[in-house]
Amino acid sequence: MSLLTSLARLRALEEGIAQPIATVRHCHLSERPMVLIPLRMSGEAAAPLAAMLGTRRDDPRLLVVTQPRNRDLRFAWTADLAAELLPYIGSFLAGTETVERKNADPYERVLDAPQILVPNQAGIAFVRLLGRSTRFRRADGPYPVPETVPLLGRWLTYFGERAAHPGSSLMTAATEELGRHWASGQSGLEDANLAALMAWITTGPSDDAEDPLVWPPAGPATDPGFDAEVLATAIEAGAAERITEALRGQLEPTWRLMWQAVDLLRGLPEGASVEQRWEQDRGSFSAMAAHIAEGAPPQARRDGAVAAASRLARMERAQAAYEVQRAYDDPLVMAEYRLTGEAFAGEVVETEPEHSEGEGRSRKLRPLVVVKTDDPVRLAPGTALGTPQRRAQGAQLVEARDGLVTVKITKGMGRGKTPAPGSVPEVGERVCYTSLTDDFQGSPALPEAEATPWTHGGPPREYTPSDEDALEEWS
Amino acid sequence: MTSPEQVIQAVLADLPRHRGVVVDSPPGAGKSTLVVRAAAHIAATGEPLMIVAQTNEQVDDLVTRICERHPDLTVGRLSAGGYVPPLRLLELPGVTVGTRVQDLGDPDIVIATADKWAWISGRTWPWAIVDEAYQMRSDKLLRIAALFDRALFVGDPGQLDPFSIVDGDRWSGLSWDPLQSAVSVLLRHNPDLPVHRLPVSWRLPASAAPVVSRAFYPFTGFRAGTQPHERRLELSTGGMGTVHDRALEEAARSGWALLELPNRHTVRTDGEAVQAVAQLAARLLQRGAVASSEQGERPVTAERIAVGAAHRDQVAAIRNAGVPPEITVDTANRLQGREYDVTIVLHPLSGRRDATAFHLESGRLCVLASRHRHACVVVARAGIAELLDAHPSAEPVQLGVPVKFPDGWEANQAVLDHLAAHRV
Secondary structure, three states, rough: OOOOHHHHHHHHHHHHHOEEOOOOOOOOOOOOOOEEEEEOOOOOOOOOOEEEEEEOOOEEEEEEOOOOOOHHHHHHHHHHHHHHHHHHHOOOOOOEEEEOOEEEEEEEOOOOOEEEEEHHHHHHHHHHHHHHHOOOOOOOOOOOOOOOHHHHHHHHHHHHHHOOOOOOEEEEEHHHHHHHHEEEOOHHHHHHOOHHHHHHHHOOOOOHOOOOOOOOOOOOOOHHHHHHHHHHHHHHHHHHHHHHHHHHHHHHHHHHHHHHHHHHHHHHOOOOHHHHHHHHHHHHHHHHHHHHHHHOOOOOOOOOOOHHHHHHHHHHHHHHHHHHHHHOOOOHHHHHHHHOOOOEEEEEEEOOOOOOOHHHHOEEOOOEEEEEEOOOOOOOOOOEEOOOOOEEEEEEEEEOOEEEEEEEEEOOOOOOOOOOOOOOOOOOOEEEEOOOOOOOOOOOOOOOOOOOOOOOOOOOOOOOHHHHHOOOOOO | OHHHHHHHHHHHHHHOOOEEEEEEOOOOOOOOHHHHHHHHHHHOOOOOOEEEEHHHHHHHHHHHHHHHHHHOOOOEEEEOOOOOOOOOOOOOOOOOEEEHHHHHOOEEEEEEHHHHHOOOOOOOOOEEOOOHHHOOHHHOOOOOOOOHEEEEEEEEOOOOOOOOOOOOHHHOOOOOOOOHHHHHHHHHHOOOOOOOOEEEEOOOOOOOHHHHHHHHOOOOOOEEEOOOOOOOOEEOOOOOOHHHHHHHHHHHOOOOOEEOOOOOOOOOOOOHHHHHHHHHHHHHHHEEEEEEEEEEEEOOHHEEEEEEEEEEEHHHHHHHHHOOOOOOEEEEHHOOOEEEEEEEEEEOOOOOOOOHHHHHHHHHHHHHOEEEEHHHHHEEEEHHHHHHHHOOOOOOOOOOOOOOOOOOOHHHHHHHHHHHEEEE
């Protein structure tokens, strides 16, 4: 936990209300998000019990497995879930735009993509497991299932894996997103309780959040008391109606909280780079849709050597970009870097806009700017700098001493003998420079999977669907 | 006991017999010497060789060593576009520098960083030497493994493991986990490859080798190449009895010193500790230390002193606190593979409230505690032992992941235990 977040948590505790740690929203929020609250039968990893889902707060759909030990009923439930989710996902595939690429064929990208919101990280893990347990099922052979089930499994797997991609908003957990924007006065572990976190943000902490009778758990785990006293007796009695109503009672409070969380996040203005990250989400979603349309096999059970390395490279790239973009978008996030000496902000006290270096033809315009700052500057001369105020600008640290920092602008001031208007800060302007920059080099090529070298176990065996897939452990 | 020469002979003899050979080397055990020997050995067969190192400094060091030892060999140094070769490199005969393999002519040895090699394709080498292979992530090896037929992997298993800024749990347990080191992945897929160990540390003095060996290499172990009386550190001017002076005197006498500050929870850039480190460094220079060893007698100049810390902001704070500019101040990651006469270390757990996996990682402390030829001064706040007791390692156990030794918690305790006898 960073210093500023620790401070915000202490302040939240003292004042009895969560403190904002972001001034803008760092995630995309769809106009038509799919809120999904899954519940699991306790004792099994991925045995669905119920789910409440929908895109409108006044119209939740409740799907229930009245006997979660019955596998036929589970798959029937999954087919019902598919009947809700697949049309939602499909509704985004119609509108597309053509995207031109350098050194590659243009591709079609959807104009908008689905967004699934679950209450917490455990919800994401459950969705991924559900995908894992359904994507290898088949509509023929032993134990056949409706053909929408494996298709849904592939989509759930996709959303579950994409949720681990830094900065992606295709599927997010409400507690995670809220925790990125507000600091409560409780521990990170306690923040995973949606009711508790929402109470901190809205009215202040309350013991009710811990009381399963007031706020039932947001899933996928259910309250053991409810399991023993209500659910077990209803299931034993075989009373489908009672089971459904009991589960509705467990899910409805969380449903209301989820939409409240959406309102809270919507109240924040969107960060400048959110659009760009959502564009990547749309691209990724389009690629997945194309993949399925081409009839490609379901995602592998485990990443092969090459797939793992390539996913890792993508995720590292996204993580680095996400951190930089958040700092550029939000002065409160940038403040963390100012504290560690990787950024500084202050007032421009002197400029030399027509300063140049070199002679004759190699003469280059290099405007100088002197910034007065109270921040501890821990950057070495020559460090490349960027600035949130002028994103196209590149600069270099010349010298930092006694609270005065000299910066040389190296990019984004035009090609003329004098800088383009507005490209060099004026005296008196407040500016911020940082060594965080978002220009990363591409990563070098990986071998094809078939050419996996001997150091990594050689080429993998090809996957062929077989009847054995259906015999897998489901629990 | 096997001698280092026997090990080197065995390694060279194994080279043509196996697709890969691994050599584990404790700190300062002559790893670079081995690389140079093996390079010359392979070059003598007339077959081309590629060498992979991890950083530009390591590459430049290797080029220099190879050329000094074997001036008859031609060496091509591949580099990225923005790289400016140091002057000493350009003056060496037989060395060409270029950004493309074609620019180098046809040298006996081509050498570059792993990152640079990843961009090369369209040619293969019959032989490769991978230096610092335990610091290389296996995904880097994946990118370059098609370039060579056979390879010698050399590295120090006790140093820092490679890391990532993203969570890699989804791959843990896979034999090709991209976050594991190149050697672990190589050996999991090719368990029959021979693994040799260099048995003697030439760098660490007799006062340090047993401590480091016990704490960080509990099963393989190594010994010092010198006797206690062969290494001496003397301070040529008298002290003034301050804690800093007493710490330096203790270090000169015994090879270790622990400057203990009062127990307190602090921010990472703990002002007092940073000040203490800076003063120790400045004072060490002022007192004109002289180191005598099997290599003769020489003054401990600023270039022979290093200051190490765990985090970059600590490094920046120490540098700003007035450490003489010629003294190296850096993080454990960047001090890997370097050697100094005296090191001053800010203990990774000093002033902390918790002991995270990052701070407990045995490699971090191992790097910091094994860079010196003569003495190591550790600055820490009191209470680390209690902190460790309050934070036993609680990382989840992943299925299919080989258990890693040494355990960071135990290694930390072992080092602390030893330092306690040298407390000031």
